[in-house]
Amino acid sequence: MDILCELYLLGVAGPELHPHDESHTFRFCPRCGGALEHRVLKITEPARLVCTQCGFVFYIDPKIAVGTIIEVDDGQLVLVKRAIDPGYGQWVFPGGYVDRGETLAAAAVREAREECGLDVRLEGLVNVYSYPGRAPVIVVYAATATGGTLCVDDEGLEVAALKPDDIPWHELAFRSTHDGLRDYLAGLRHPLHR
Numbered sequence: 221m222d223i224l225c226e227l228y229l230l231g232v233a234g235p236e237l238h239p240h241d242e243s244h245t246f247r248f249c250p251r252c253g254g255a256l257e258h259r260v261l262k263i264t265e266p267a268r269l270v271c272t273q274c275g276f277v278f279y280i281d282p283k284i285a286v287g288t289i290i291e292v293d294d295g296q297l298v299l300v301k302r303a304i305d306p307g308y309g310q311w312v313f314p315g316g317y318v319d320r321g322e323t324l325a326a327a328a329v330r331e332a333r334e335e336c337g338l339d340v341r342l343e344g345l346v347n348v349y350s351y352p353g354r355a356p357v358i359v360v361y362a363a364t365a366t367g368g369t370l371c372v373d374d375e376g377l378e379v380a381a382l383k384p385d386d387i388p389w390h391e392l393a394f395r396s397t398h399d400g401l402r403d404y405l406a407g408l409r410h411p412l413h414r
């Protein structure tokens with residue numbers, strides 16, 4: 221383990237997280253267009269954005285994302301180098317945001333197909349990751365490839381199937397990428413509900 225990797229584990233250094241908490245940028249009610257203001261509705265909860273015209277409460281919910289750690293031949297893992305920010309030029313396993321009404325498993329399979337060209341079978345849940353002050357909640361699956369051909373879409377610069385020893389720990393896009401791979405390689409798997 222190199223020094224950078226140790227620093228990541230200590231939380232001293234690390235890749236940037238998704239900067240998707242943009243609640244401060246919302247100024248108008250999505251229902252009526254009135255001005256929003258911060259109001260404390262319950263003393264035990266954070267202030268909410270409330271419309272000064274119609275009273276609509278604009279809850280800023282977490283954002284649910286899925287990631288899939290895909291094993292191909294000989295235990296190699298699929299990583300994609302990102303072509304978009306955040307994390308441009310850094311490595312991540314295929315994944316993305318879950319659409320409303322879509323199941324987590326369906327989103328994981330869809331994102332894998334879109335981002336690296338593979339059809340996958342989900343083998344287990346690795347873990348769920350969330351970080352203080354950050355909007356995304358990341359659900360990470362273990363999967364095996366069942367078909368398709370490795371390729372990238374417009375969100376990837378390149379794709380690689382890497383042996384665990386070749387994972388570029390100091391060039392990973394997100395903390396959840398690091399934590400998911402660490403837990404996967406430690407053998408963490410939770411059974412899936414079928």
Ligand SMILES: [Zn+2]
Nearest residue numbers: 249252271274
């Ligand atoms: Zn309103």
